[in-house]
Amino acid sequence: MLKRQVPFVMVDIAVIDDEEHLDIYDKMVFMIINRYAGNEDGKAWPSRPTIAKKARCSVDRVDKSIKNLMRLGLVRKEPRKKENGSNHSNVYEIPPMISSIPVSGFVPEQVAAAPKEEEKKISIYEVFYQTFGKVETPIQTQSMMQFQQEGLSDDLIIYGLEQTGLAGANFRYAEKIFHSWVKDGIRTIEQAKAAEQKYQELKKRPNRNQVPSKPMPEWLKEEEKKDDPKLNDFDQTAEEEANQKWLQELLKQG
Structure with missing residues (x-):
């Protein structure tokens, strides 16, 4: 049997199969922390921006997932300080074995009491x-x-x-x-x-400017012609020309 020759990380089946407590981001954040954790002590300290970049989400979403993972006992978090007193990346610890979720005995009391409304949101x-x-x-x-x-x-x-x-x-x-x-x-x-x-x-x-879908009735066209001064002027000019032509013919005959 061939053995894998490239680096890999093991993820607990309980985490992958969970459909009740974890969403896709929670699982991604867990796997990334797990990827950095050592096999001996299960501790890792990737920065929040690093986790966000690899999980393809925002830092705020990472914070929310870590809080949920802590509530379920999948991760412990310990803040770190630099020598000058400023904040350093947190240390995360993953339990050695996860057979079910939540993980008993690995849940901090202050996180375990998370309000139910927030869980459902x-x-x-x-x-x-x-x-x-x-x-x-x-x-x-x-x-x-x-x-x-x-x-x-x-x-x-x-x-x-x-x-x-x-x-x-x-x-x-x-x-x-x-x-x-x-x-x-x-x-x-x-x-x-x-x-x-x-x-x-x-x-x-x-819409008043919309073109009617049906053709305009003939009677309406005739009514519009009566009211159109241009058409009336045209008809009057044609009648005058016809009268002049009739008079000319009459004079010729005389």
């Missing part, structure tokens, strides 16, 4: 993955973070992504929605729904 990045079937690129992450800075809440961005999915469109479509919300001062889902309803009502109104 879905993230922007989870909705992005559900909508487009792929992880967002760093540029797309930066775009959504920019809209957050401009005043759009997580719930409103999630609503926009869901509407994009219903329309079967791509992320560019979502960005146009976000741009219009920022421009129009829309900051809640209720305001977004009201704006959409108003737009649909305007679409139903008849």
Whole structure:
């Protein structure tokens, strides 16, 4: 049997198979920390930006995943300080064996008591993955973070992504929605729904400049001719010319 000749990392089956406690980002963050951890003590200290770069997500999303991993006992975190007192990258520790989740005896008390509401709250990045079937690129992450800075809440961005999915469109479509919300001062889902309803009502109104789909009746054409001064002038001139021609013929005969 051939043995693998390239570096590799082992990931516990319980982590890969979990469908209840971990999302795709939690698993990616765990695997990256695990990739840096030594086999002897299970400790690693990659920086948060390094984890974010390899997991293809934002640093904020890394922080959220680490918090969830800590709550489940999959990771322990120990802050580090430099000699000058400034913050250094954290030390992460992974339990030696994970047979089930949560991992008993490896959960810090202050993290274990995380509120249930936060556990159920879905993230922007989870909705992005559900909508487009792929992880967002760093540029797309930066775009959504920019809209957050401009005043759009997580719930409103999630609503926009869901509407994009219903329309079967791509992320560019979502960005146009976000741009219009920022421009129009829309900051809640209720305001977004009201704006959409108003737009649909305007679409139903008849357009006065629209060309009629049916041909104009002949009687209406004749009525328009009567009211058209140009046509009336033309008819009057033609009648005068006919009278002059008749008089000339009459004089010739005389």
